[in-house]
Amino acid sequence: MADASKSPQADDRGPVTTLATPIHLDYSFTPGIAQSRNLRGLAEGKFIGQRCSVCGKVYVPSRGSCPTDGVPCTEDIVLPNTGTITTFCVVNVPFAGQSIEIPYTCAQVLLDGANISFMGLIQEVLADEVHMGQRVEAVWVEPEDLTPSMASVKYFRPTGEQDAEYETYKDYL
Amino acid sequence: MSDGEVLHADHVLDYPYSRSVGPVIGAFLTGLRDGKILGATGAGGSVIVPPTEYDPITGDDVGELVEVGPGGVVETWSWVSEPLRNHPLDHPFAFALIRLDGAGTSMLHVVDAGAPEALSTGARVVPRWKSETERVGHVLDIEAFVPETGAA
Amino acid sequence: MSPAASRRPVAIASFAQSQNVRRDQERNEVEGLMPVIAEVFANIGITKNDIDFICSGSTDYLIGGPFSFVAALDAVGVWPPRSESHVEMDGAFALYEAWVRLQEGDIDAALVYSFGRSSLGDLNEILALQLDPYYLAPLWPDPVSVAALQARALIDSGRATESDLAGVAARNRKSALSNPKAQVAYDRSVDELLSEEYAVAPLRKHALPPITDGAAAIVLAAGDKAQQWTDHPAWITGIDHRIETHALGARDLTRSPSTTKAAEMAGVGDGPVDVAELHAPYAHQELILAEAMGLGDGVSINPSGGALAANPLMSAGLIRIGEAAARISSGSAHRAVAHATSGPCLQQNLVCVLEGE
């Protein structure tokens, strides 16, 4: 065994303090049966929701089950392009993966006939004019650009309709 | 996008993790960069290689670092005839637990022995270092261990 | 005296598992779990409303995304809110947490489930990430190569031969012929198996587990509730788990002292064992485990075919408990041992003793 006097002397690069361990893993991914139906709808420029056979609520998308009843949502429902902003925030922070120039508005949009809201980008309106209860509609990308992804929805924009009453969406906050 | 009802896609999980290593692992990696192998004195004076901040059995803090090896004995090994894409060597090799001279524990590394017939439990091996300029403070600063008779 | 003697009686009241398959192409985690959970309730005619506590086991690295257990909870429908927990471990450990929770007497029933599709990524790379991130993972040791280190050490010790490994594989796969959920089942001779090429020497292909997609669920019930829900409860008379050091080079890989300790704490030796379901993904590990628990020749080991017949990661341990319980419930065994493992070379081990009335 070597003696302690042979302990390492830091060379001119200094002692090692970090270790790079890149990790790259490849997976195959499937969103599953129910969500695939929703995604295929997006590729055709329409919102497909799914109704729970127990509680009757409409999910868009269904992730495979009704989350409160634990059963598959088997009945597909085509939902309209229009909905209501339930709540929103203005994004002013840059972060990895961001594709839009800041600042911009993100809102929870409750499509007419759906029982769950989802997050959408709001455009064609000044950020400080976006408000809760505002009526909006989806603007889709050009037909040749449609894909099975929410990226097919370019953004939502105000319809100019009268605001929805707070009572009609307060249970979706 | 597939033709069937259910969609499939490739998914990649990729990140360039950068780990701070602390004093003990740092000293070991610095040692490798300098071409030497260090162990830590654990409970009862046994030398732990590679060294951790703690004794691998009792969890107690380790004592001073001492140099071990560079040669050692293969305690057990597995023969990889078809290396996978991330494996350290691109031709058939062995993963082996190697007890370095002076160490109380054995260390996992690879042995570049050519063929399984050239390796056996109890065989003596020595490190084949990367060149000094290629060494960065990484377990693969030792490119592989090789049978002692085959060492230059 | 068994340390388990003073425990509240808790039984496995129901068990369900998915078909074990090489690849479940269609369903996501929720869709794979829903029928299993529906079945585990239907077996005994209960609903989610009869459940007081829920615990699941899974790992994010199988799907390659964080929080996979969050979405999976949608398969249960936890509304109104429930007392619920999750372990990043095999479902057998989730069962342990639920068993502990049932000891206090304030609640009577728990749902335990686990899930994961091993087919989505490359297990050879994923499982390398279970190893020391500074010294081991950067070498990307695949799980087969790591297990082969242990196999050679066992063979070198003179306590097993390559033929013994083939014998384990032949018996498990033959038993699997009578397990309708099994993925790999066949009737082949030891000689035939020994003619296979090495996968990673000294392990041949037959000594390796298959890659399996699957899910499993168990309902635990305490005391009267177990009696009320099933005529054939499988009572947990002892359960314990222990871990060893992670440093492979500081262990005797041919022994499993953590299994021995867990078995002792669970009271394995307190009576005759009819059946043992051992979570031994690699053939040689069954030999190490049986020796560590002191299981004699009279014990029927892995009548289900074990992890060599189907190895859905994160569920394979829980399934051992379910399979052992099924033997008790069917009356084919009076006293059974189930085992689950985690980590490289049997680093962590859980032992559960089950008895009939």
Added chain:
Amino acid sequence: MSERCAVIGVGQTKHKAKRDDISIAGLVREAAKRALEDAQLTWSDIDAVVVGKAPDMFEGAMMPELYLAPALGAVGKPMFRVHTAGSVGGSTTLVAAHLITAGIHKRVLAVAYEKQSDSDAMWALSVPQPFAAPLLAGAGGYFAPHIRAYMRRSGAPDHIGCMVAVKDRLNAVKNPYAHLHLPDIDLKTVQDSVMLWDPLHYLEACPSSDGAAAIILSAEDGVTDGAFPPAWVHGMAMRSEPTMFAGRDQVNPQAGQDCAADVFAQAGITNPRAEIDMAEVYVPFSWYEPMWLENLGFAEQGDGWKLTESGATALDGDIPWNASGGVLSSNPIGASGMLRFLEAAMQVRGQAGEHQVDGARRALGQAYGGGSQFFAMWVVSSDKP
């Protein structure tokens, strides 16, 4: 049937954006060894170890409790790993405590940690998956709309969130382990800081920290004569609800209300504001203080912000919240929940030093996670139950 359970030792690291001086094992050992020292115990006095952390992708180490077993003196013992999203530090503590109350073990070490600087928290929390909606808003963007919903519902004025941010950061100055030390912060500094996710300013959001926490739990016959008296556990509860479902109230989640009702019932508390001396509550964004004041029953619906505004939750108020500086001042995600439980215990043990609440005898620790869907809570007291 339940055994009594006490906290007999606590330890935490200095929390920092980047603990670049230490390995993962070194980080957890720093906290665990401090807890052992506090309890005047050694590794061999511990019967089992429970580890909690948030997603393994933060550090790129799968099921790292396997690697950490020897670092935490767990060889030959039961070792357990919990993961319940952001509430994990709290649920880890509860899983460990149940090993005591169920009579399984005498002394259990619970450890939680995150070493986020090995990767990037934003990335690890939202690894992009195929077919997923484009990443629109980032972490705060998930919560900011719910904050706006709270403001609409309660009529709270805009400055309440900024008040919480100032209060918690000034408390943190008194806590040597806190990540952020901002002694000069005031309302104006917060209001002038960048509006990240309107209505949320930069200084109203939590930092990203490296850190670890450790708690030693003991049965009555394992209580040691440490420097501080034990903190006795009087109640513990967990509740979960689905992430998204029709009609879900994300401002005042049912799971949080149910969890609080359960834990207070166990502790015999009917009026938490009057009967609890202080609370450590998971507030990663300032507005979650008034929201949780209502959710936990410290204020009537719509009145939480009035408590904050009145100064009741300040260190010298009648119900101090987050005397340690809270998640707004230190956020090693996997450990953040345990820190709430740990700080509550420190207060009733009288060991909180400069941020000690005078005469604290009964305290609440709360953690939540996911999309406000997982809750874990405990009530600890200097009195034996």
